[in-house]
Amino acid sequence: MDQAIKISGLQKSYGNTAVLEDFELSVPSGNIFGLIGPNGAGKSTLIGILTGLLDYDGGQIVINGRELNEQNEQNIKRQIASVLQPPLLFEHFTSHDFLHYICDIYNIDMQDRQQKMDSMLEYLGLSEFKHAKINKLSAGSRKKLSFCAAILSQPKILFLDEPFESIDVISIGRMKTILNRLQEKGVTTIITSHILEIVENLCDDIAILHNQKIIAYLDSETRKELQKDSSLSEIFESYVEVEKPKNDVLKWL
Template sequence: MIIATAGLTKRFGRVTAVDGVDLRVPEGVRFGLLGPNGSGKTTTVRMLLGLVHATSGSIEVFGEAMPRRAANVLPHVGALVEGPAAWGHLSGRANLRLLDAAGRGGRLRDRRRRVEDVLEQVGLGGVDRRPVRAYSLGMRQRLGIAAALLRGPRLLLLDEPTNGLDPRGIQEMRSLLTELNEAGTTVVLSSHLLSEVEALCTQVGIMDSGRLVLDSPLDALRTPTGRILLTTPDPASALGLLDGRVLSRVGNELVVRGDDAAELNARLVAGGVRVSGLGAERRTLEQVVLELTGPGADRVDGRPPPADDPTGPIPIPGGER
């Protein structure tokens, strides 16, 4: 395991921010740590890096105890936690050169090459000499990720890595992290952006009120919902043929009760209904998270959130039954 914790707990006075977390992150995965605001994600990441000491429990990274063996571990870890830090009066390039000199060191030519390489990787290869304080939020975020990549890390620990990026920047960062992972870097990111974790990660951990309530490969979470998504140019004919099984219809797209797409297809073809798309509906990561977690710490009205049943019948809005 790249990361292994046992009974990891952190208390701040009377507040238990992380409560008995047993986390396992295998080498080579893209691991997404999800949860509502205040669920303990960032505190957990900070403890993994030795930035915050645990109240109790144990942490191993690369099989080494943290924070006791931090000097051995941290040279192989790249991290971005709670936003990028930089000397605002210096340029991005100057910031990275200072960080690299303090870290890996080596010949000046090698240090400059490493800086230029990571700037290219994150899309800042053409950055000018303007100070970092004049950067946009997205540029600062790219610079923070560039700093995390300077050491050529075996493990990346990233807290909200796409914060401040526009849609194209998010796509670019997703591609970069995938490429790094395929080249051998284990990627661990904490985020509340479910769509990004679902698009990028291969394994997911879900935290709620300081506890790890789920740790699973992403594909194992996408279980069938018992509904089939049907697209047909003959929706009226399909409605008549499947009387009672159609849960909803929007234009030519229907949601049908059932779990055997092949049987449904055979029935439609036998009934002369043309089929242009057919497939079992699966649970989304959002549904899983909503089922396992409560409201975030930013909710203060004292009322429970509206109850949703993501697997129940969906009414046909103003349409046919």
């Protein structure tokens, strides 16, 4: 199977603190890939590096067959899109202007962009906020708008950092439908989330990131085996060996 992303020997540190050390990961093309791990494991840093926002100290990253370097950077950026936490939006634009701007940047055909924009906004319940300034939108609407912008840029790889946080149940369902449609078209999606139930239902392969490394890679076959007896949450806890608190530590409570 083709690899959408192949990372080998990746190093990243902030000052003297290593965040990723000899990091290795391969994400198959067309996969909805879940990346889970405790707080501070380095998930967001990894997304930051892969979306070109952060430099890294060493190693190699290959995205859709091209090595991520200065020469290929723009070509790679054209193939990827992301929804970060918190979402990056142009606060003083209206939702409509923002999506237009994104379409301009990604050279989306003028003829059908309006129809695409309107249908996305309608599907995710954002039509009434079309001409409202983004800084007046609620947290959930902002997240959905960021998702719309990412989809409209027609990416081959989609990075979603905590995409379902602050979003209502109906919209989560619709976002999942969109992600499944994109998968049918061969788009690879990488999702980081702490809501393990969603990751469990939506993702094909899942990797657990802990202590600067991938400590477990669960492809769909392995998951089926493991999840016969236990939930993803229990599997996660068994891999991430967190020191259990003493029984009487909260006795004052």
